[in-house]
Amino acid sequence: MSRPLTFQMMDTHAGGDVSRIVLGGITPLPGATVREQMHYLRDDADGLRQLLLFEPYGIPEMSVDLIVPATDPEAAAGYIIMEVMGYPIYSGSNTICTATAVLEAGILPKREGVQRFKLEAPAGLVSIEARVENGVVEAITCEGLPSYIDTHRASIHVPEVGDVTYSVAYSGGFYALVEAAELGFDLSRDEERALADCAHKIVEAIQAERGFSHYTLGDVGPLPFLHFMGPVERVGDDFYRSRSATYVHPGVICRSTTGTGTSARLALMHHEGRIRPGDRLETVSLRETGFIGTFTGTHREGEHQVVENTITGKGYVLGHTQVVVNGDDPLVACAGLTHILEDNRSDR
Missing domain, CATH: 3.10.310.10 (Diaminopimelate Epimerase; Chain A, domain 1)
Known part of the structure; x- marks a missing residue:
């Protein structure tokens, strides 16, 4: 890979657990459901999880959530959860962080007061209730499994x-x-x-x-x-x-x-x-x-x-990041990753 590729990310935390929300730069994944897309990511593109949870980009205590288009028309967005132990079908802290990111990134416009919507996790549809005060997401209530x-x-x-x-x-x-x-x-x-x-x-x-x-x-x-x-x-x-x-x-x-x-x-x-x-x-x-x-x-x-x-719980935004994936860096393992990165090189 002669030139680096990039993708967009929002770092968040809920209760201290850092969730790295991947917002863009990843190609559409195959699969008729978010669960099937998770299986593809796990079996054919695990490089994204490994890149963001280990050095030089991250540490194993973090999590990664990839936002994908929902396959269920009731959902505002889908998300795939990645952790050091693999691909859980559901997580409360990751859901709180993802719901916060969906609103803060404008994927779903924020409205003052109580706002209800659904997300599609690998486990299925999840009902979300967000409390927004003065433009800030103050609390997220999500269904537990x-x-x-x-x-x-x-x-x-x-x-x-x-x-x-x-x-x-x-x-x-x-x-x-x-x-x-x-x-x-x-x-x-x-x-x-x-x-x-x-x-x-x-x-x-x-x-x-x-x-x-x-x-x-x-x-x-x-x-x-x-x-x-x-x-x-x-x-x-x-x-x-x-x-x-x-x-x-x-x-x-x-x-x-x-x-x-x-x-x-x-x-x-x-x-x-x-x-x-x-x-x-x-x-x-x-x-x-x-x-x-x-x-x-x-x-x-x-x-x-x-x-x-x-x-x-409450999700907090820690930062907005453009991640640069440079295959010439000896610390960066690109196997299982480059085929899902959008080709956003400047020479296109």
Whole structure:
């Protein structure tokens, strides 16, 4: 590649989790749905994810969201989520950031007050409610995926950790849920490395012992995530708060509590009879940021009582960037990337 190619990006964060929103410069992807386009990106163009999550452009703690045209006429836009562990079909923090970017970039014009629209994720249509005040997107409320408890208070012996009691929820991915205090953690910022190391050992032990299957998706791979739960404090008639930390990859504790982690907590609290429809849970991260999950109802899916929920947070714009991809740079890996970059060279 003799001349560099460029594409446009908006960096955002929600709860501390940085999402890099790719707004332009990528060719249309094949696929009749956003889910199929995600599969193409994963199988034939993974270079975009690798470019933006690793040096010299990024770090593994970030996420990338590629905005694509929606295939469902009800949606204002589609988006594909990329993280260090791969291509999740849904993410709360990424959805909050993408919805914010759709409005801030003018893909959908902002309107004062409460604005409702839909996005198309690989998981399907997602209803969005944005609150805009004085031209600023102050809050995004998005649907969480239907969530349920697969396993309640099982026990496993983990080398170097001991016997661990855990539950497993599905909320967009399978989560192991553990009580932080039972493992000696207060969920303070200085415990971040120790939390990541402990979570990695527990996740490896669970993966080695068993697998999990979703009631419609089937086998979605080994359990990837672990959510440390702090004590639940009641701060109002229908409002609860709990410190939390979510492990997503070796060495990586999310800066936010994660939307899917919050949905998993709602599923567990419902399973244990501790919340009612209309109740809210604020999960608070090691960095004192938070998301608010609202338990909106339940329905039955086979043998599972599935929790319907929403997640509320705020997305912040960090910057607007034109990324230059220069194949002559020895630090830049262009394999699996150049064929999806628009040919925007000046000599065309």
